[in-house]
Amino acid sequence: MQTEQTINWSDFTKIEMRVGTIIHAEVFKEAHKPAYKITIDFGPYGRYKSSAQITKLYSVESLPGKQVIAVLNFPPKQIANFYSECLVLGTVGESNTITLLSPEQPVPNGLRIG
Template sequence: MDVIEWSDFEKVELRVGTVVEAARNEKARKPAYVLKVDLGELGVKTSSAQVTDHYTAEELTGRRVLCVCNFEPKRVAGVKSEVLVTGAHDEQGRVVLAGFDHPVPNGTRLL
Protein backbone atom coordinates (compact mmCIF):
# COMPACT_ATOMS: atom_id res chain seq x y z
CA MET A 1 0.00 0.00 0.00
CA ASP A 2 1.32 3.43 -0.93
CA VAL A 3 1.49 5.95 1.91
CA ILE A 4 0.18 9.43 1.08
CA GLU A 5 0.50 12.76 2.79
CA TRP A 6 -2.46 14.53 4.43
CA SER A 7 -2.21 17.18 1.70
CA ASP A 8 -2.86 14.44 -0.90
CA PHE A 9 -6.06 13.38 0.87
CA GLU A 10 -7.22 16.99 1.15
CA LYS A 11 -7.21 17.24 -2.65
CA VAL A 12 -10.10 14.76 -2.87
CA GLU A 13 -13.41 16.62 -2.56
CA LEU A 14 -15.63 14.03 -0.81
CA ARG A 15 -19.10 15.40 -0.06
CA VAL A 16 -22.43 14.12 1.21
CA GLY A 17 -25.41 14.26 -1.11
CA THR A 18 -28.95 12.97 -1.36
CA VAL A 19 -30.18 11.07 -4.40
CA VAL A 20 -33.21 13.04 -5.61
CA GLU A 21 -33.79 11.02 -8.78
CA ALA A 22 -32.74 7.59 -10.05
CA ALA A 23 -33.53 5.97 -13.38
CA ARG A 24 -32.19 3.00 -15.33
CA ASN A 25 -29.63 3.98 -17.99
CA GLU A 26 -30.90 2.04 -20.99
CA LYS A 27 -27.77 2.93 -23.04
CA ALA A 28 -25.32 1.35 -20.59
CA ARG A 29 -23.65 -1.93 -21.61
CA LYS A 30 -23.60 -3.03 -17.94
CA PRO A 31 -26.74 -2.34 -15.88
CA ALA A 32 -26.54 1.16 -14.35
CA TYR A 33 -28.62 4.01 -13.02
CA VAL A 34 -28.46 7.69 -13.83
CA LEU A 35 -28.56 9.44 -10.46
CA LYS A 36 -29.31 13.08 -9.72
CA VAL A 37 -27.58 13.96 -6.43
CA ASP A 38 -28.32 17.09 -4.39
CA LEU A 39 -24.99 18.34 -3.05
CA GLY A 40 -26.25 21.44 -1.27
CA GLU A 41 -24.38 24.59 -2.29
CA LEU A 42 -22.75 22.69 -5.20
CA GLY A 43 -26.20 22.06 -6.71
CA VAL A 44 -27.66 18.90 -8.20
CA LYS A 45 -25.10 16.79 -10.06
CA THR A 46 -25.48 13.75 -12.30
CA SER A 47 -23.75 10.40 -11.83
CA SER A 48 -23.81 7.11 -13.71
CA ALA A 49 -23.62 4.29 -11.17
CA GLN A 50 -23.47 0.51 -11.58
CA VAL A 51 -25.36 -0.22 -8.37
CA THR A 52 -28.28 -2.24 -9.73
CA ASP A 53 -27.48 -5.48 -7.88
CA HIS A 54 -28.42 -4.26 -4.40
CA TYR A 55 -30.64 -1.24 -5.10
CA THR A 56 -33.80 -0.37 -6.99
CA ALA A 57 -34.32 3.14 -8.31
CA GLU A 58 -37.01 3.64 -5.66
CA GLU A 59 -34.63 2.58 -2.85
CA LEU A 60 -31.96 4.99 -4.09
CA THR A 61 -34.24 8.02 -4.10
CA GLY A 62 -33.78 9.82 -0.78
CA ARG A 63 -30.63 7.88 0.12
CA ARG A 64 -27.59 9.81 1.39
CA VAL A 65 -24.40 9.00 -0.53
CA LEU A 66 -20.75 10.03 -0.46
CA CYS A 67 -19.46 11.53 -3.72
CA VAL A 68 -16.10 12.49 -5.17
CA CYS A 69 -16.91 15.94 -6.54
CA ASN A 70 -13.65 17.12 -8.12
CA PHE A 71 -13.06 14.59 -10.89
CA GLU A 72 -13.29 15.92 -14.43
CA PRO A 73 -16.81 15.17 -15.77
CA LYS A 74 -16.85 12.00 -17.85
CA ARG A 75 -19.28 10.79 -20.52
CA VAL A 76 -20.58 7.32 -19.57
CA ALA A 77 -23.10 5.56 -21.82
CA GLY A 78 -24.49 8.85 -23.08
CA VAL A 79 -24.57 10.50 -19.64
CA LYS A 80 -22.36 13.36 -18.47
CA SER A 81 -21.26 11.94 -15.11
CA GLU A 82 -20.23 14.90 -12.92
CA VAL A 83 -19.57 13.12 -9.62
CA LEU A 84 -18.51 9.63 -8.54
CA VAL A 85 -20.80 7.94 -6.03
CA THR A 86 -18.60 5.83 -3.73
CA GLY A 87 -19.00 2.31 -2.45
CA ALA A 88 -17.22 -0.99 -1.95
CA HIS A 89 -17.56 -4.45 -3.49
CA ASP A 90 -19.11 -7.22 -1.42
CA GLU A 91 -17.84 -10.83 -1.58
CA GLN A 92 -19.71 -11.38 -4.86
CA GLY A 93 -18.30 -8.21 -6.45
CA ARG A 94 -21.55 -6.23 -6.16
CA VAL A 95 -21.33 -2.56 -5.17
CA VAL A 96 -22.52 -1.56 -1.70
CA LEU A 97 -22.84 2.21 -1.40
CA ALA A 98 -20.99 4.19 1.25
CA GLY A 99 -23.49 5.87 3.54
CA PHE A 100 -24.24 7.46 6.88
CA ASP A 101 -25.99 6.27 10.04
CA HIS A 102 -27.33 9.72 10.91
CA PRO A 103 -28.51 12.70 8.85
CA VAL A 104 -25.77 14.96 7.49
CA PRO A 105 -26.51 18.16 5.50
CA ASN A 106 -26.12 17.95 1.74
CA GLY A 107 -22.76 19.31 0.61
CA THR A 108 -20.97 18.51 3.89
CA ARG A 109 -17.34 17.67 3.20
CA LEU A 110 -15.87 14.45 4.58
CA LEU A 111 -13.27 15.17 7.25
Protein backbone atom coordinates in the same frame (compact mmCIF):
# COMPACT_ATOMS: atom_id res chain seq x y z
CA MET B 1 -1.71 -6.50 4.24
CA GLN B 2 -0.09 -3.41 2.75
CA THR B 3 -2.16 -0.84 0.84
CA GLU B 4 -1.43 -0.25 -2.82
CA GLN B 5 -0.05 3.27 -2.57
CA THR B 6 0.68 5.77 0.17
CA ILE B 7 -0.53 9.37 -0.09
CA ASN B 8 0.23 12.33 2.14
CA TRP B 9 -2.18 14.64 3.94
CA SER B 10 -1.93 17.24 1.18
CA ASP B 11 -3.08 14.65 -1.37
CA PHE B 12 -6.06 13.71 0.79
CA THR B 13 -7.20 17.30 1.30
CA LYS B 14 -7.46 17.77 -2.49
CA ILE B 15 -10.29 15.22 -2.67
CA GLU B 16 -13.72 16.87 -2.43
CA MET B 17 -15.77 14.12 -0.76
CA ARG B 18 -19.18 15.41 0.22
CA VAL B 19 -22.57 14.15 1.39
CA GLY B 20 -25.55 14.49 -0.91
CA THR B 21 -29.11 13.20 -1.19
CA ILE B 22 -30.28 11.28 -4.24
CA ILE B 23 -33.27 13.14 -5.70
CA HIS B 24 -33.80 11.10 -8.88
CA ALA B 25 -32.84 7.68 -10.24
CA GLU B 26 -33.59 5.91 -13.50
CA VAL B 27 -32.35 2.85 -15.36
CA PHE B 28 -29.38 3.66 -17.63
CA LYS B 29 -30.58 1.72 -20.67
CA GLU B 30 -27.63 2.68 -22.90
CA ALA B 31 -24.92 1.50 -20.46
CA HIS B 32 -23.01 -1.68 -21.36
CA LYS B 33 -23.12 -2.90 -17.72
CA PRO B 34 -26.30 -2.59 -15.62
CA ALA B 35 -26.37 0.88 -14.07
CA TYR B 36 -28.57 3.75 -12.95
CA LYS B 37 -28.45 7.44 -13.82
CA ILE B 38 -28.80 9.31 -10.55
CA THR B 39 -29.10 12.99 -9.65
CA ILE B 40 -27.72 14.04 -6.28
CA ASP B 41 -28.33 17.27 -4.36
CA PHE B 42 -25.17 18.53 -2.61
CA GLY B 43 -26.84 21.60 -1.08
CA PRO B 44 -24.68 24.70 -1.66
CA TYR B 45 -22.51 22.78 -4.18
CA GLY B 46 -25.45 22.15 -6.49
CA ARG B 47 -26.83 19.06 -8.17
CA TYR B 48 -24.60 16.51 -9.86
CA LYS B 49 -25.43 13.56 -12.09
CA SER B 50 -23.71 10.21 -11.88
CA SER B 51 -23.80 6.77 -13.42
CA ALA B 52 -23.71 4.08 -10.76
CA GLN B 53 -23.42 0.31 -11.19
CA ILE B 54 -25.45 -0.41 -8.04
CA THR B 55 -28.28 -2.46 -9.55
CA LYS B 56 -27.53 -5.67 -7.59
CA LEU B 57 -28.50 -4.26 -4.18
CA TYR B 58 -30.64 -1.21 -4.97
CA SER B 59 -33.81 -0.62 -6.96
CA VAL B 60 -34.58 2.68 -8.68
CA GLU B 61 -37.48 3.17 -6.26
CA SER B 62 -35.28 2.73 -3.15
CA LEU B 63 -32.73 5.43 -4.06
CA PRO B 64 -34.51 8.82 -3.86
CA GLY B 65 -34.02 10.26 -0.38
CA LYS B 66 -30.91 8.16 0.33
CA GLN B 67 -27.83 10.08 1.40
CA VAL B 68 -24.55 9.08 -0.24
CA ILE B 69 -20.93 10.15 -0.27
CA ALA B 70 -19.32 11.18 -3.55
CA VAL B 71 -16.15 12.73 -4.95
CA LEU B 72 -17.09 16.01 -6.64
CA ASN B 73 -13.81 17.17 -8.16
CA PHE B 74 -13.16 14.55 -10.82
CA PRO B 75 -13.62 15.78 -14.39
CA PRO B 76 -16.88 14.65 -16.03
CA LYS B 77 -16.66 11.19 -17.57
CA GLN B 78 -18.67 10.23 -20.65
CA ILE B 79 -20.42 6.89 -20.34
CA ALA B 80 -22.39 6.07 -23.50
CA ASN B 81 -24.50 9.20 -24.13
CA PHE B 82 -24.30 10.45 -20.52
CA TYR B 83 -21.78 12.60 -18.60
CA SER B 84 -21.12 11.40 -15.06
CA GLU B 85 -20.20 14.48 -13.00
CA CYS B 86 -19.22 12.85 -9.69
CA LEU B 87 -18.08 9.49 -8.34
CA VAL B 88 -20.48 7.92 -5.85
CA LEU B 89 -18.52 5.87 -3.31
CA GLY B 90 -19.24 2.35 -2.19
CA THR B 91 -17.58 -0.84 -1.09
CA VAL B 92 -16.81 -3.44 -3.76
CA GLY B 93 -17.76 -6.92 -2.60
CA GLU B 94 -17.95 -10.34 -4.18
CA SER B 95 -18.91 -10.34 -7.86
CA ASN B 96 -18.43 -6.54 -7.87
CA THR B 97 -21.50 -6.00 -5.71
CA ILE B 98 -21.47 -2.33 -4.66
CA THR B 99 -22.74 -1.23 -1.24
CA LEU B 100 -23.13 2.55 -1.08
CA LEU B 101 -21.34 4.56 1.60
CA SER B 102 -23.66 6.83 3.52
CA PRO B 103 -23.75 8.70 6.84
CA GLU B 104 -25.11 6.78 9.80
CA GLN B 105 -27.53 9.63 10.58
CA PRO B 106 -29.05 12.32 8.33
CA VAL B 107 -26.75 15.32 7.86
CA PRO B 108 -26.97 18.52 5.80
CA ASN B 109 -26.20 18.09 2.10
CA GLY B 110 -22.75 19.34 1.12
CA LEU B 111 -20.91 18.45 4.34
CA ARG B 112 -17.29 17.53 3.64
CA ILE B 113 -15.91 14.11 4.50
CA GLY B 114 -12.66 14.38 6.41
